[in-house]
Amino acid sequence: MTNHQSLANKPIGVFDSGAGGLTVVSQIFRHLPSEQVIYFGDMGRTPYGIRSAEVIKSFSRQNVNFLLEQDVKFIVVACNSASALALDYILQIFNIPMMGVIEPGSRAAASGTKNGRIGVIGTEATIGSLSYTKALLKIDPKLEVFSMACPLFVSLAENGYIGKKAAYLIAEDYLGYLKEKKIDTLVLGCTHYPPLKGVIGKVMGDDVRLIDSAEETAKTIGQMLAELNLANSNPAAGAHKFYVSDTPEKLKEISKYFVESPVEEVARIDINSY
Numbered sequence: 211m212t213n214h215q216s217l218a219n220k221p222i223g224v225f226d227s228g229a230g231g232l233t234v235v236s237q238i239f240r241h242l243p244s245e246q247v248i249y250f251g252d253m254g255r256t257p258y259g260i261r262s263a264e265v266i267k268s269f270s271r272q273n274v275n276f277l278l279e280q281d282v283k284f285i286v287v288a289c290n291s292a293s294a295l296a297l298d299y300i301l302q303i304f305n306i307p308m309m310g311v312i313e314p315g316s317r318a319a320a321s322g323t324k325n326g327r328i329g330v331i332g333t334e335a336t337i338g339s340l341s342y343t344k345a346l347l348k349i350d351p352k353l354e355v356f357s358m359a360c361p362l363f364v365s366l367a368e369n370g371y372i373g374k375k376a377a378y379l380i381a382e383d384y385l386g387y388l389k390e391k392k393i394d395t396l397v398l399g400c401t402h403y404p405p406l407k408g409v410i411g412k413v414m415g416d417d418v419r420l421i422d423s424a425e426e427t428a429k430t431i432g433q434m435l436a437e438l439n440l441a442n443s444n445p446a447a448g449a450h451k452f453y454v455s456d457t458p459e460k461l462k463e464i465s466k467y468f469v470e471s472p473v474e475e476v477a478r479i480d481i482n483s484y
């Protein structure tokens with residue numbers, strides 16, 4: 211086996227502030243079945259979306275250190291808040307290819323809109339960073355972008371509080387502004403929102419297309435791995451591994467909201483030691 215092949219056979223590292231990044235993992239399983247995934251969900255320090263850029267950068271640095279110890283070949287920042295506020299920083303300090311979820315999600319939205327009016331929802335950190343707005347306007351300066359932070363959606367998804375009356379009331383309250391703006395495309399700019407697609411879709415109406423960046427992210431990972439000659443050509447990928455910074459049971463319990471088959475084996479690590 212050449213050096214190059216052995217590098218390509220290594221796993222992809224994925225991190226998120228909690229369970230939501232499993233939406234990206236599920237799309238990696240679907241689009242890149244030959245790749246092995248090492249997932250880290252920072253359940254002990256979630257949520258990231260209410261924290262400052264400095265804290266999100268420092269957490270992200272530790273998460274990358276942990277994944278590097280697992281000998282990964284490529285890192286996916288599946289958390290929108292960390293992609294928005296820490297990706298540039300970790301790209302500067304580490305020498306490993308990495309990507310976030312903002313650009314793939316923006317590309318999918320820009321290519322899907324017909325009227326050029328795009329809504330973006332996410333955590334306070336992601337929306338406050340204007341990362342999606344900047345990424346969308348870079349693709350097409352004529353687009354009109356309207357954003358709204360929806361922090362309570364994270365708790366609704368983490369608690370499986372989906373499809374209940376309270377979820378609709380909260381969604382109506384948050385999304386009223388975006389409905390008024392007559393958007394035709396809405397980016398779900400947070401890993402925790404895809405489980406709420408049904409509620410968000412009903413509130414926004416059939417004419418608004420929802421963009422889940424997870425699928426576009428998985429496709430972009432595939433392209434980047436191919437460009438970097440890092441795609442695993444060995445169809446028998448090693449076993450996927452899941453790690454958290456708090457009790458493993460919580461990830462096992464809520465994984466069903468984010469991936470098709472629940473995650474069964476999860477180990478706890480001490481992220482503060484990285």
Ligand code: DGL
Pocket residue numbers: 226227228230231256257258259260288289290291292332333336364399400401402
């Ligand atoms: N993973 C975070 C994101 O995509 C959502 C949850 C959090 O606030 O940590 O922004």
